[in-house]
Amino acid sequence: MKLQQGVLRYVWSFVWIVFVLCVAAIVGYFAYSDKLASLQHPIRVTQRSQIDTASVLINRKISEIETVMRLFKHELELLQPEENTIRRAFRTLFYVYPELLQVRWLDENGNEKIRLEKAPDNTLYSVEESALQNKAARYYFSAGIQLAPNEIFITPIDLNIENGEVQRPFQPTIRAVTKAEQAELGTGLLVINFDLRPLLSSLKSLNTPESALLVGAGTSKWILHPMESKEWSVDLIKAPANIVVEIPSLWHQLSTQDSITTQTLNNTVVTAQRINSSFLETGGLPDIYLLTKSRDDVLPALQTNAFQTAILYALGLCMFGLLVLFLYVKHIQRLQRLSKAIKVERDSLKTALDQQTVLIEELAESQKLSSLSIMVAGLAHELNTPVGATNMALSNLKNLLDALRRQANEGLTKEQFHHFISQTDKTLSLANDNNHRAISLVKGFKRLSFERAKDDFTRFKVRQTIMDLERSMAGLFKQHHVTVKNAIGDDLEIEGYPGAFSQIIQILLSNTLAHAFNDRNANQVIIEGSSFPDKVEITVTDNGCGIPESIQEQIFDPFITSKRHKQHTGLGLHMAKAWMYQAFNGDIKIKRTSHRGTQFALTFPVSTIPSDH
Template sequence: MASHEPLKHTEPASGFAAEALSVFPYYSVPAQRKQGIRLLLLLLLIAFVSAFTVNYLLRQSYIHDINEKHDHIIASASVHLSRELGDVRNIVSLLYHDRDIHQGLSAEGPINTAILAQRFSGFAQSLDNVLQIRWLDIQGNERVRIDVDKDSVRQLPDSELQNKASRYYFRDAMQVEPPSVYFSGLDLNVENGAIVQPYQPTLRAGIRTGVDDGKQPGLLLINYDFRRLLESLRNLSEKQSALLIADAGGYWVLHPQAEQEWGHDLGQNKYNLSVQNQALWKRLRKISVISGEVLAGQLISAMKINLGQSTSQESATPVYLIVQTTAEFMSAVNWRSIWPGLLLAAVIILVGGRLLHHDLLQQYQRYLLNRQLQQEKEALEVTNAKLDISLYEQSILQDELVETRKLSALGMMVAGVAHELNTPVGGALMLTSTLETHLTQLTKAVDTGLSRQALADYILHSQEGLKLLDENLKRAKIRVESFKRLAIDRASDDIVEFRLRQVCDDLLRSLQVMLTHSGVKVVTHIAEDLRLVGYPGIVSQILQNLIVNAVVHGFADMTGGQIELCAETNEQDQVILRVSDNGSGVRSDIAGRMFDPFVTSARGQGSSGLGLHLVHQWVTRLLHGSIRAEEPAEGGLSFLIVFPRHISAD
């Protein structure tokens, strides 16, 4: 029993002090007073740490959720932008390699503007979002220009053609070596020195001609309308997470307040990221990715994306994707994370204070009892000694009981293991005993005269016993073994040896969500040991385009369906790969030109018409093979691909 300092006789307290002592009588005992202060300080510390921890965890949870929204918006915007830039690059490349355009720009004679205008018009009619297609000579003069206005395509007469030598995009593009495609920054379209109304956010992409390509020297240039893309990106913004886009100079291309957009073109220098948030602008100039940083009270995530090459800057022309959550919302998040911590701290203080008060009161009561029992201490020493001995014996008994329980638990564990191994091990022991008995009988038979039949019986019994003994021991071994998982190597785009079946299985796993959602089943008839030497990545891309094409077009108006992948080799050591489906087939008006660029039956649904064209290019140029489409009598569509089994680096 704890001892305390004896109570000192003091003058009776009066007033407030008397009332305080009636509620906190232990305050009159110095030892308890010190202990109470220490415990109270510890309680306050626990309350503070608990409140801080709850606040921190809740705030991090809220910020984590907001960051996930930020990452989703930035990833979606990046995909949209990258896909659009890829389409623009492909359009410029197709124009550059077009045979008729090459003929119209042939260096062997004068420029044939009629051919160029006709071919430019054909491309303009088949492409979405193209505002202009033109060719400029090395002095910056527009020689042929096609303008697209809604659904009309117009060739500008010579009197309306302009000189663009002073425009930055002409100077920059003429410094980019082909076959690299030049991309300008995003700005508003300007004609005859005036901004086109309504605003036309424009990206210019071009490629030089006349550099070892047999064409006239100049620049093949398109103006690409970014209004539809920017509207799609604007729709990615959520209520508290807005998507903004700034150009290389920090001027807003996309902003929740539309009046702040295109400050560079409109001469509004105050609508600039470097002016409105200088800390963020400095960070973006140093690093390419910002994830969930608090700047000026706002939670900001950002990513720099390069549009393409430009000599007006040291590197590629960048745009900055920025997602920001306002300072007002972050303040609300802070408050939502603070008040649960404060509430928890209040509960800890109230409950802990009450428990502390109760404990100190009990200590005070024990203190009073201890004083009363002080005089009886000597009389109770003998009793206390006996009690101590009893307690000691009880402690020993408790220790023995603990050890007994441990042994009991160990016995139960051993019994469980024995139960698991009892059947195979017991069987093995029984067979060992049986074999020993047969050996004893054989030994006696040797002494009394061994017959051929007895020896044959012994051999037969021994063989059967040893076989059963081996099975029981293997069964016991299986119960204590574990299996390892095998890792599947991913395919490489380098020329390597690979198994075609493995490439197909890997691809189908990656497309499982789409196939399940569309109800399409893919059946594979490819031998496991079919090995090829070539580009597994290209083969996988070809199969993916064909499977996705079948799901999107072949089964568009159907519920469920089946795609078959079959592969075999012929006598010429070629692979015959067939991709078939039982869908709706292909329309007769595009059946003969499905491998041409921009041919699609779903242009209004987002299809660019380049999928099968790319498949044809990969098969013929990289795999050195051939591809053709067939329409089986039972319906659907089938693609037959033939390419060498071994592809060399040549």
């Protein structure tokens, strides 16, 4: 048995350790995820702000380009200026919108008729006629010449090219083209080059130490990238560097949705958005791709921080689990020691209980013998009067007979004979009455003794049984100046053991005589009975001093008494309660008690066979 318990304890310890490790791993995982999410939250907020701000700046710039083009075209058509006046209008446009690089008028063959442009030092000059170029080969001329009168074509973003060479320093440019009519110039194209350097500068200013903004002009090139060498790859004829090449998975997502919430990609935190262009189908401005990407060292640092937190949580949980296991082992060891001590104590208590049981049985027998001795003493006391009276009557009858003999020898008179007859009749009547009384007492005692000796389960009259008990205890009642009133009706019956019933009532009456009364003469006990559909209740009520409050709760426990100094064992009421349950399946309890007296209530279930039958 001990070996089995030891094996089970080791198995349980192993299972517990595995359980703690699994829980620690789960807690560590969730702690890692939660900590990493909380650390990434500021980056997510920053990136979302970068994307939103960049989107607003770009959309505002595109809207501004369309607005400037429409206003300027409308002004030219409204005023219909001459050729020299048109140059002045072009120059005014530069002053109103300083972010312009070039304003040109192309005829229907692509020849530049007028071109004003801004020099690197921000001075404006009009290009000489000899320096004007033919732009018929440029894509924006082909797209523009096909425009309807009110349409505007916005070109893709690129670096400005003059005479086949990319201008340096770079001039990121976006062009707006619209078809216009002039009296002096005829039908042609109004082409305005917008300088995107201020826009790109504003976008670049959105970068933070943790997150950088990337802007893709369609899927062909980056126009803003943390690594400047990857910008304008198509314009500079370099190796491709764009969203398709560098982040194909993100591009595939953006091809089906306009916005991507923050996600981890290639060990970086990325947020993206696509700005749809309405000029893409005509070969103009493509969709703009906005990306914010954390620096390469940011996410690993956050992951390390989150991992350290997860390790702390997991280690803490493991330590707690090991502490619980340690306490459990200590607890089991303490329980084993206590179990051994309890076993020893149990054996000791069992021995004491066996001894106490034997003692209680002996005391119970002693109680029965004591009850029998009380009945014998009461019977002897009660028989003393009728037997003494009978003996006196017989002595008186002998004296009358002796006197009759003497008178007969001397001469018996009629008067003397009648006197003898009269006195003899009275004496015999007295002797007969007392003899019947003695016989009745003996019969009651015999009936009570027989019931206790035989004690069969039967139906008996309660009043008769109590009357027999009263007669046997009459001497004690007189000694204690107690009057017993039997108020039970003649028709009240109980199914059970009459001997056990009389024994219980005797215990209550003896207990009352011993504890309830003093030497006063008004002591009284009333025995009453009530019949209910499911039970019979017998009450024994005295007008004594009541039961001390200190022992009321334990009054039916063995060896509880307030007069141990007078050799009382404290077993009476305990035995009465035990017999009530064993013989009748009934109960006995204190119904009320005070300084004015105590009432015990005995409850007998109707037609209930006791537990031992």
